[in-house]
Amino acid sequence: MDLNLTDEQDEVVSAVRALLTDRCPSDVVRASEPGGFDPELWTAFCRVAGPTIGVAEQLGGGGASLLDLELVCEQLGSFLAPVPFIDCVVAARTLAAVGDPGRHCLDALVAEPSTVSTVALGPVVDGTATLVTSGSIAGVLIALDADELVLVTGAGDGAARGNLGSSPLADRSVRDPGRSVLATRDLARAVHQQALDEWRTLMGGALVGLGAAALSIGVEYAKNRHQFGAPIGSFQSIARDLAEAATLVDGARLLAREAAWARSEDDEHFAPLSSMAFLFATRAARRASTVALHVHGGYGFTLEYDIQLYYRRAEAWPLGLGDPRRGVAHLADALFGPAGAS
Numbered sequence: 001m002d003l004n005l006t007d008e009q010d011e012v013v014s015a016v017r018a019l020l021t022d023r024c025p026s027d028v029v030r031a032s033e034p035g036g037f038d039p040e041l042w043t044a045f046c047r048v049a050g051p052t053i054g055v056a057e058q059l060g061g062g063g064a065s066l067l068d069l070e071l072v073c074e075q076l077g078s079f080l081a082p083v084p085f086i087d088c089v090v091a092a093r094t095l096a097a098v099g100d101p102g103r104h105c106l107d108a109l110v111a112e113p114s115t116v117s118t119v120a121l122g123p124v125v126d127g128t129a130t131l132v133t134s135g136s137i138a139g140v141l142i143a144l145d146a147d148e149l150v151l152v153t154g155a156g157d158g159a160a161r162g163n164l165g166s167s168p169l170a171d172r173s174v175r176d177p178g179r180s181v182l183a184t185r186d187l188a189r190a191v192h193q194q195a196l197d198e199w200r201t202l203m204g205g206a207l208v209g210l211g212a213a214a215l216s217i218g219v220e221y222a223k224n225r226h227q228f229g230a231p232i233g234s235f236q237s238i239a240r241d242l243a244e245a246a247t248l249v250d251g252a253r254l255l256a257r258e259a260a261w262a263r264s265e266d267d268e269h270f271a272p273l274s275s276m277a278f279l280f281a282t283r284a285a286r287r288a289s290t291v292a293l294h295v296h297g298g299y300g301f302t303l304e305y306d307i308q309l310y311y312r313r314a315e316a317w318p319l320g321l322g323d324p325r326r327g328v329a330h331l332a333d334a335l336f337g338p339a340g341a342s
Contacts (some may be wrong), residue, residue: 049090077209135170165316218292
């Protein structure tokens with residue numbers, strides 16, 4: 001396994017970072033609340049890395065690997081960019097995976113990349129997918145309804161569910177007139193599971209970027225804030241906590257990139273690696289943002305300081321898949337087989 005970035009990957013990362021540095025200061029993140037979406041930034045971002053960038057070139061996409069996409073997500077997490085990149089690229093790759101039934105919609109996304117698409121990560125209950133990530137802004141929804149993978153087109157009502165991380169979550173009906181079936185039975189479940197694993201990997205990358213940026217904010221404050229005639233970063237307890245968080249973030253970055261690499265190489269360990277990457281990145285991002293917030297003392301809890309933006313999203317973003325403890329059970333099933341199996 002070689003995780004050193006190629007020249008092309010370096011160029012993509014640099015281009016994305018330059019765009020976000022210019023177009024996504026914390027003022028933009030704040031202005032996007034509570035809906036968690038900036039249409040102007042999304043349009044600009046699609047010119048650099050549109051949602052079909054991860055689709056094969058013969059299908060009209062950019063041919064980017066999951067590792068390429070993970071690197072982009074690290075930058076998005078670092079800036080808390082209010083754009084639905086993860087949901088859109090996973091949806092586009094899902095449409096490509098089902099073949100001809102998804103081709104018409106995929107062609108439409110290639111033609112109009114700013115169209116928001118998403119995959120319902122959780123189960124459909126009585127015809128409704130609950131707390132769909134990007135559900136309040138998506139014009140294209142893919143969901144697993146019993147043993148059918150369905151496509152629903154048409155905008156939702158735009159009513160986001162209030163949440164700590166200001167994400168565009170919403171409940172969506174999957175039995176509207178615009179519904180069509182993409183796959184059934186085993187194929188439907190397999191394609192949806194692949195979408196979940198790819199979402200876990202890319203969200204893991206975003207959480208790595210979030211954790212690294214939060215840590216940087218905490219370190220900078222610890223260097224500049226003085227107490228008892230010395231920078232507080234020189235105090236052992238603060239230095240220890242920051243060092244521990246840095247180690248977690250570095251480990252999470254390695255694991256997220258390994259999971260993405262495994263998908264690109266068709267490695268059989270991709271599924272458990274995606275769960276490991278997501279769970280460990282969740283832990284790392286939450287720890288880094290918590291440490292950085294507490295380094296600020298009481299200021300960290302005030303809205304004037306940016307660190308609270310990172311803390312809230314570190315807590316909220318992973319919940320797109322529900323309680324992370326379920327992720328631990330999913331990982332155990334992937335490694336050792338379903339509970340109760342001999």
